[in-house]
Amino acid sequence: MKPPPFDHHAPETLEEALEVLARTGEDAKVLAGGQSLIPLLNMRLAAPAHLVDINRVASLDTLEVTEEGVRIGALARHARVERSAQAAATQPLLRAALRHVAHPVIRNRGTVVGSLAHADPAAELPAVLALLEGTVEAASVAGRRTIGAAEFFAGPLESSLRPGELATGAFFPALPANAGIAFAEVARRHGDYAMAGAAALVTVDEDQRVSSARVAYLSVAATPLVLDLTGVLERRPPVTCDWAAAAAYARDHMDTDEDIHASAEYRRHLAGVLTERVLRAAAQQAL
Amino acid sequence: MTEIGLTVNGVLRAASAEPRRLLSDFLRHDLGLTGTHVGCEHGVCGCCTVLFDGEPVRSCLMFAVTAAGHEVTTVEGLGAGGMSPVQRAFQDCHGLQCGFCTPGFLCTVTALLRDNPRPSEDEVLEGISGNLCRCTGYQNIIKAVHRAADLIAEESGEADR
Ligand SMILES: Cc1cc2nc3c(=O)[nH]c(=O)nc-3n(C[C@H](O)[C@H](O)[C@H](O)COP(=O)(O)OP(=O)(O)OC[C@H]3O[C@@H](n4cnc5c(N)ncnc54)[C@H](O)[C@@H]3O)c2cc1C
Ligand code: FES
Numbered sequence: 269m270k271p272p273p274f275d276h277h278a279p280e281t282l283e284e285a286l287e288v289l290a291r292t293g294e295d296a297k298v299l300a301g302g303q304s305l306i307p308l309l310n311m312r313l314a315a316p317a318h319l320v321d322i323n324r325v326a327s328l329d330t331l332e333v334t335e336e337g338v339r340i341g342a343l344a345r346h347a348r349v350e351r352s353a354q355a356a357a358t359q360p361l362l363r364a365a366l367r368h369v370a371h372p373v374i375r376n377r378g379t380v381v382g383s384l385a386h387a388d389p390a391a392e393l394p395a396v397l398a399l400l401e402g403t404v405e406a407a408s409v410a411g412r413r414t415i416g417a418a419e420f421f422a423g424p425l426e427s428s429l430r431p432g433e434l435a436t437g438a439f440f441p442a443l444p445a446n447a448g449i450a451f452a453e454v455a456r457r458h459g460d461y462a463m464a465g466a467a468a469l470v471t472v473d474e475d476q477r478v479s480s481a482r483v484a485y486l487s488v489a490a491t492p493l494v495l496d497l498t499g500v501l502e503r504r505p506p507v508t509c510d511w512a513a514a515a516a517y518a519r520d521h522m523d524t525d526e527d528i529h530a531s532a533e534y535r536r537h538l539a540g541v542l543t544e545r546v547l548r549a550a551a552q553q554a555l
Numbered sequence: 556m557t558e559i560g561l562t563v564n565g566v567l568r569a570a571s572a573e574p575r576r577l578l579s580d581f582l583r584h585d586l587g588l589t590g591t592h593v594g595c596e597h598g599v600c601g602c603c604t605v606l607f608d609g610e611p612v613r614s615c616l617m618f619a620v621t622a623a624g625h626e627v628t629t630v631e632g633l634g635a636g637g638m639s640p641v642q643r644a645f646q647d648c649h650g651l652q653c654g655f656c657t658p659g660f661l662c663t664v665t666a667l668l669r670d671n672p673r674p675s676e677d678e679v680l681e682g683i684s685g686n687l688c689r690c691t692g693y694q695n696i697i698k699a700v701h702r703a704a705d706l707i708a709e710e711s712g713e714a715d716r
């Protein structure tokens with residue numbers, strides 16, 4: 269279990285990094301925290317000719333919190349974002365989800381942007397970005413572009429980044445007024461990838477009735493699945509909402525697959541249970 | 556091959572290695588520090604955990620070239636002149652049997668108690684959740700973490716007096 273040989277590039281500026289990526293194109297992989305890529309290399313499931321190690325590009329090690337939301341640079345580690353009180357105050361879903369990402373020691377190295385770029389359907393952060401309708405910022409020698417979450421996650425372990433492109437950061441919009449969030453997942457062991465997981469964002473109107481309810485799921489489809497459950501909940505106050513109907517709707521609107529961890533039916537069952545749980549908690553928080 | 560230099564346990568060390576050299580193998584094979592153990596090489600077991608600029612990380616999930624210029628503390632460096640409180644607590648509480656997992660636990664727990672000197676039971680469980688032990692059944696490891704917290708508190712109390 270040793271990685272195959274590769275040429276190592278250690279740019280110190282973004283310009284240098286983009287220049288190497290342009291030169292090496294499809295033969296290159298970006299190395300950020302290495303917590304997903306290095307296991308793949310060690311198991312020889314990937315063998316890129318070039319690794320562009322961005323760990324020395326200090327300008328990417330940023331975390332900016334404004335009223336609009338949280339902007340996370342490509343070198344900000346999971347642990348830094350998780351610990352940031354400002355980030356948690358502006359968008360509490362980040363911390364709630366990060367606590368389920370692997371173990372604390374893995375979070376010391378793994379990056380938020382790397383997790384998005386890796387696009388694992390069982391990962392927490394892609395579902396969070398999708399629910400909040402956040403964006404990924406990409407750069408190449410040709411210029412910059414901003415990619416919406418719905419477009420960014422193209423397939424299992426597949427983002428819509430192009431060869432030569434680097435994800436420089438991601439933006440997670442702030443929690444709106446009169447809104448609440450919740451995150452829950454079921455994994456065999458704490459820290460493992462979940463068999464199913466759900467994140468909810470619920471808003472209430474001035475009469476304290478549910479005015480919007482959306483849930484994003486992980487581990488139930490090839491890319492994060494976002495369902496709008498506003499209609500099913502019929503704009504009622506949370507105490508009279510039919511959460512079970514929302515759960516049933518969710519179960520009927522997902523096309524789960526089976527794998528070694530869980531059958532398709534069991535996954536769908538879990539997603540239903542989690543739907544109810546996160547909707548209740550998020551609605552409670554919104555009041 | 557490239558020359559890779561980094562500070563290990565307070566001493567500047569250098570050796571030449573390929574870019575694909577994992578930090579774990581660099582420590583063990585190139586620097587002869589075999590205290591850092593290697594169990595799975597994909598981040599799951601935690602045996603290879605070392606402190607990287609003070610923070611616990613998996614040395615099997617980092618290339619030595621990435622670590623160049625940084626500071627690494629391995630199990631060999633935890634007890635400067637004798638065993639550290641965490642090491643003594645593991646000994647006192649029988650927190651090890653074969654000892655294979657122990658270096659990783661010691662590094663993880665050292666950082667855990669530095670950041671949180673009085674962890675609750677849940678915080679201890681979360682803190683060591685990424686380290687696997689196939690022998691002890693964890694109960695004595697958990698006891699050892701609390702015991703280490705006591706030892707550190709006692710000893711820093713003595714230092715204040
Ligand atoms: C034991 C273990 C358990 C884990 N459990 C979970 C879990 O429960 N949930 C979870 O979400 N994750 C889990 N992870 C993965 C972890 O969260 C990773 O940190 C994360 O998926 C990838 O981030 P990274 O910075 O380590 O990226 P890397 O491993 O460096 O890169 C991953 C991929 O993304 C690409 N990439 C990275 N950054 C960029 C960039 N800026 N621009 C373009 N491409 C880029 C790389 O080329 C590579 O293809 C686990 C990891 C381990 C080892
Ligand atoms: S050898 Fe590094 S985590 Fe198992």
Ligand code: FES
Pocket residue numbers: 650651652653654655656657687688689690691
């Ligand atoms: S003491 Fe043997 S694996 Fe932990």
